[in-house]
Amino acid sequence: MVTSPIMCLRYCLTESNYLLLLTMLQNLKERSSVKFDRMLRTGRTRLKNAYVWYLVCYFAISCDAADTNEINIWPMPVSVSFGSGKLHLSNAFELKTKGSKFADASGILKEAFSRTIDIVRSSHVVELDTSKVVPSLVLRGIHVVISSPSDELQYGTDESYKLYIPAHGNPIYACIEAKTVYGALHGLQTFSQICSYNLSTRGILVHQVPWTIVDQPRFSYRGLLIDTARHYQPLQVIKKIIDAMAYTKLNVLHWHIVDTQSFPLEIPSYPKLWDGSFTIFERYTIADAEEIVSYAKKRGIHVLAEIDIPGHAESWGFGYPSLWPSENCTGPLDVSNDFTFKLIDGILSDFSKIFKFKFVHLGGDEVDTSCWIITPRVRSWLHKQGMSDSDAYQYFVLRVQKLALSHGYEIINWEETFNHFGSKLNPQTVVHNWLGGGVAENVVKAGLRCIVSNQDKWYLDHYIRWQDFYSNEPLENITNHELHSRVLGGEVCMWGELIDAADIEQMVWPRAAAAAERMWTSYDKLAKDPNDVRSRLSHFRCLLNQRGIAAGPLEGLGLTRPFGPGSCYTK
């Protein structure tokens, strides 16, 4: 009943190889001017036969090797070994924590375990009755052993884990060892990608056992920026972004909360600030912000809050007009007015109660000082202080840095602050690159720390290919290895001018995932040619879709439709 070499291959190849073959055939089809789809299925022409048999031979030859070399885990762990066995995931799959020092009073681990089972089972209805399967073939649960009793999540919290899945035993349990619960969460994410629904058994199979995975992130700061000032993002949308960040092992949600266009966040110390929101429906209460922070923490994700001052703050003056140089010249924030700094101090004080991350982001980019120069009151103040507008920009940033430090924060500022007065920045400053490549090199040489977000590669609102997201190397040209630790990591930025609740997911995924591997995976394991990981990323994109995340086709540069009918795995 086999009708074509393709159908034959569908059974003799491994799943991943089959997908790769499909991809190649799809590419072939796209290049061909004839109706290749029909050809492919019916063997109509000699051309088709020649190509298909070539590919069959190619895959038949490479089949054995690929059997043991293909792993569909994203991002790739540091160290992986695996076998060729299979286990059935028990329907009564359970969490064991004997010997763990982590008491899980807040339920972080239990909830994460429960979510793991949910996502593993989300693609199909599970029908297999595992109580009727030979016990030696059933994986009964995961034994999680955590050595730290604390659930504190802070910059630098250990995220390493080891995952063992034996091939034999009775009963059989997988084991995750981690220093902290947050390492264990990563272990569960990796585990979820080793499981998949199996059509033959109608159950969840754990593939390629036995597994030994030893893993830890390359960078401790792996960020994604969202912007709720250009468009408000509802809580449900932010939560889904966080869900998918956890799937990709990103660990910092950089929340660009407010900007020129709107001020959606409640600030108890200055309750008129959110008068600058678009509407009363497009606001975050303090309780909402706490909910976001808590939701993120339960997934091992920090929330970095930003106020982008003095340049991106026009909306602040809605509630407090004296923050503007004048009603006719409404930005940057009035440097000459002590109230400006008193209010910022109030914001930072309120922030420090909600946003417990070590860092606060103070912005500092794109400051156009003309309003300071042309507004008589501010100009005369500048004159009195003996400051140029440029001096005043420095004065503003440094004064606010001190305020942030006084609230226990370390500081992140956009790179213009470094470019203008780098030597004056507080040594606690982390410089956030965005203008282009090559900045980190200068920042770390100057003794400061850096986060890499060069817009030509890591801006999600730009039309950039996933391959460029993947290839962007935070340590590029930093030859002195002692300086590497000053690059905390990187961040992909989803600026919100053209992004609302409808298009955000597709603009972020899967391109942010491509960058996530760059930030997680050890350098030697990263593909030199990103196309080498295309099949694995494609698999991961389809996995995101199965989990309800609207990740788009790899070939898209953000919001895009698939180019025509076909398998997810070929897009």
Added chain:
Amino acid sequence: MVTSPIMCLRYCLTESNYLLLLTMLQNLKERSSVKFDRMLRTGRTRLKNAYVWYLVCYFAISCDAADTNEINIWPMPVSVSFGSGKLHLSNAFELKTKGSKFADASGILKEAFSRTIDIVRSSHVVELDTSKVVPSLVLRGIHVVISSPSDELQYGTDESYKLYIPAHGNPIYACIEAKTVYGALHGLQTFSQICSYNLSTRGILVHQVPWTIVDQPRFSYRGLLIDTARHYQPLQVIKKIIDAMAYTKLNVLHWHIVDTQSFPLEIPSYPKLWDGSFTIFERYTIADAEEIVSYAKKRGIHVLAEIDIPGHAESWGFGYPSLWPSENCTGPLDVSNDFTFKLIDGILSDFSKIFKFKFVHLGGDEVDTSCWIITPRVRSWLHKQGMSDSDAYQYFVLRVQKLALSHGYEIINWEETFNHFGSKLNPQTVVHNWLGGGVAENVVKAGLRCIVSNQDKWYLDHYIRWQDFYSNEPLENITNHELHSRVLGGEVCMWGELIDAADIEQMVWPRAAAAAERMWTSYDKLAKDPNDVRSRLSHFRCLLNQRGIAAGPLEGLGLTRPFGPGSCYTK
């Protein structure tokens, strides 16, 4: 501290009026070539002042009237009266069913009630402690009284409901009366739209009490087509489509399961059919299909299954090549082969165990019979039967109709069958219009029933404005009122050539919701000019976003980005 007329209005206007004002200002801004955003906030120019004060006067005058005229419920109920009171939704909001004849053994009502609370609370963290609010201001629960004990969902099942929300009482309960649980579910959806988070109380308010709503659908068939053959749609994605269908009171998920490109569904009688799936990962097991049907039923939604034969079935031959006229000419299905009909009979037999809807869709569109003519074996069979290819098309469709009837189904066929041999179709046939307008008129005159999906207005894969979706009238030009009942309703179609898991939600919503009001709301309540309901639809779109549905901007024609920063309510 009021800084501008806009800020003043923010407090004195009703929420809905405020939004309308914002929309007008936003439009103004888009038309203006100057930096209106800044102008608007700072009062920089005379132009701005003139416009803004004009609008202020306009709204000040119309304010009182609008207070009682604006209702943000989508789709609009048949009969609505309401007051100006407010109640707080109890944190212990409960379901009472005393006096109801519906025992809810399957949990449909309980689960729907629970989901109602979840969606009402999804936009913000609720902080109000309602146990400390005066009891006479707290809505304690909903009392649902259902007169039918059955949970059977079938075409024509009564969907009417009455919703009362009193303004006074102690304790106060809302009341839903319905003939069936499915009417009650609609009542809960309407209720959910009357509740909203309130920033002053930090709780959920029930607005404009007392309410009396009497409601029922205009058409009993209100469909949305999804196509899982051109792209596979994961279960989670289909479930979210169903969720939003329930929000809009659509009630038929037309599942165009298989087509030329792929055959993702398991057919136990012919287990090789899904060899025609794109990959083994892109398949629906019977259990998956049952899950979809069950999930939909719990939301009052029928699932209409389709096999589109003989013309859209090339993928069937992957598993059973003898269904093709030949390996070189692979469609339509071989009319000369009895196996073709035996297999279809098997499919319909399997369907009848899963898809309990009264109707099955047998397709029948776009049949290109050339393969029948040029394939010697088929041509000789035609000759022997004394049939032209056109006769054979009719023969095929009518023979399959009989098979469907024998399995207890009534039949839906695409309109080409009517156009070619309308008088021969079984009287049980429902003709599914798609080619253009004016078809229903002819169909009902011919004594058959019709579903309207004219592609120029109701195809979601086409670039059509929401206003055209709203305005498309299924009964257009049918002057004889006795024939109206033969128009079962309508359906918007989301064909899948360029639609995958990433873009489907934005392509469907909110345009499908515009059509949903056309199909639900009584004719006299429908807006003659769709722009009159723009503000209400915009509000509903933002509500969908709050509930995690990626509904796009109204101005988009499907997949689109918002045109620039701003409020959801102005897009």
